Amino acid sequence: MNGSKLISNCYSALQGLYWMSYGAIYTFAAVVLLDRNFTDSQVGTLIALACVFSAIFQPFAAAAADRGKRFSLRSLMTLICLLTIAPMVLLFFFPQQALSGVCYVILMLLHLAFQPLLSALGMQLLNNGYYLNFGAARGIGSMSYAVLAFFLGSLTLIFGLRCLPVIGSLLYLLMAVLLQAFPETKRSGSSIVSSRGTVSILRENHRFAVLCLGIILIFISHSAINTYMIQILQKIGKGNQELGQVMAYTAILEFFVMVGFSRFVKGRDCGNIMRFTAIFFVLKAVFVPLAPNLPMIYAAFLTQIFSFALFTPASVYYANAILPAGDKVKGQAMITIAITMGNIAGSFLCGNFITLWGITAAILVTAGIAVIGLICFFLGAEKTGPIIFSETQKSVES
Numbered sequence: 001m002n003g004s005k006l007i008s009n010c011y012s013a014l015q016g017l018y019w020m021s022y023g024a025i026y027t028f029a030a031v032v033l034l035d036r037n038f039t040d041s042q043v044g045t046l047i048a049l050a051c052v053f054s055a056i057f058q059p060f061a062a063a064a065a066d067r068g069k070r071f072s073l074r075s076l077m078t079l080i081c082l083l084t085i086a087p088m089v090l091l092f093f094f095p096q097q098a099l100s101g102v103c104y105v106i107l108m109l110l111h112l113a114f115q116p117l118l119s120a121l122g123m124q125l126l127n128n129g130y131y132l133n134f135g136a137a138r139g140i141g142s143m144s145y146a147v148l149a150f151f152l153g154s155l156t157l158i159f160g161l162r163c164l165p166v167i168g169s170l171l172y173l174l175m176a177v178l179l180q181a182f183p184e185t186k187r188s189g190s191s192i193v194s195s196r197g198t199v200s201i202l203r204e205n206h207r208f209a210v211l212c213l214g215i216i217l218i219f220i221s222h223s224a225i226n227t228y229m230i231q232i233l234q235k236i237g238k239g240n241q242e243l244g245q246v247m248a249y250t251a252i253l254e255f256f257v258m259v260g261f262s263r264f265v266k267g268r269d270c271g272n273i274m275r276f277t278a279i280f281f282v283l284k285a286v287f288v289p290l291a292p293n294l295p296m297i298y299a300a301f302l303t304q305i306f307s308f309a310l311f312t313p314a315s316v317y318y319a320n321a322i323l324p325a326g327d328k329v330k331g332q333a334m335i336t337i338a339i340t341m342g343n344i345a346g347s348f349l350c351g352n353f354i355t356l357w358g359i360t361a362a363i364l365v366t367a368g369i370a371v372i373g374l375i376c377f378f379l380g381a382e383k384t385g386p387i388i389f390s391e392t393q394k395s396v397e398s
Helices: 002-027 029-035 040-067 073-093 097-127 134-159 163-179 198-204 206-227 229-235 240-259 261-265 270-290 294-305 308-322 325-357 359-380 391-397
Strands: none
Touching: 002 029, 002 097, 002 134, 002 163, 002 240, 029 040, 029 097, 029 229, 040 097, 040 206, 040 325, 073 097, 073 163, 097 325, 134 163, 134 240, 134 308, 198 206, 206 229, 206 270, 206 308, 206 325, 206 359, 229 240, 229 294, 229 359, 240 261, 240 294, 240 308, 261 308, 270 294, 270 308, 270 359, 294 308, 308 325, 325 359
16 A cells, blocks of 8 residues: 555656646747747647647557557656657757747647656556546646746746746656656556447447537637737736746646545536536636736636636546446547647637737637537536545545
């Protein structure tokens, strides 16, 4: 049990380091690229390209780890950590625009590809008898992000934007070192994984397919706000320091929901929870761009409690509840891919919308798209019955 506790703590620390790196890499992506003379539409295109390439790369990386012939999951994650450092070093030493664009696409590609592998590592550990609290570990990730994001804005003012790749490199180096503390785990038995492809699963689960479409549409607005938050703040006379503080604030809100998820939703229907989150995704997409000052932006982001913070763990339990045993892993992957596709479209569309109409109108257009996503959530989300947590999980969470 002591060994399990140590591994659980290491996994939580790994989540913390990853989401801190998210702050250094993704949250300030638009800030860095705009500083290197890219236009809003070019920033959106570059981030969209990174998401596209990452979505293409992820299945190959997962398949390589699953086969385990050349790379175990742990060794593949270590390799990605080391590869991610290379474009950050180039970003620090070579500020030229063209090279910066290429480096940022590669950097975000690798960074986003690491995320599903991090979840897969937790699943493998659980399947091998280690005790993990996914909600708490993910909540620690949000809190770690909050701490770093709070200071990042000030650090960029003191040291300049070139401090971001330095911080990101150090975090990924620590992640590579920490990964060596994990045991080499056995893969799940082949009996729990079906041979059906994604299209076949979606064809046989029409409502799940509709829900995945809704996730894409909802995350177009979510991605637009996250990617172009700096423009929203600049509209009211704020800048990098406030960006870090606002993002830290949203992450703190997420922390308490994710850590206490089992207590908040115990006995509730997961399908209804999914619908509930969609309503607040739409409210956030409307309230944030219309906020006239910083206090109102903070107030608008209270919707984060019932949107992203609740959706993240709820979507995991939902896919596990409504899909047959052989399709549960692929179902989780489909939700991740739907989120990625929403991020792709959100970054690309909003960047071009800003060029055409300005930041407020651009975000409100994506809010309109989110309304269609809300309808898809209500049509696609099925009743799962009350969420029941195992005794093992309850003991770990307490």
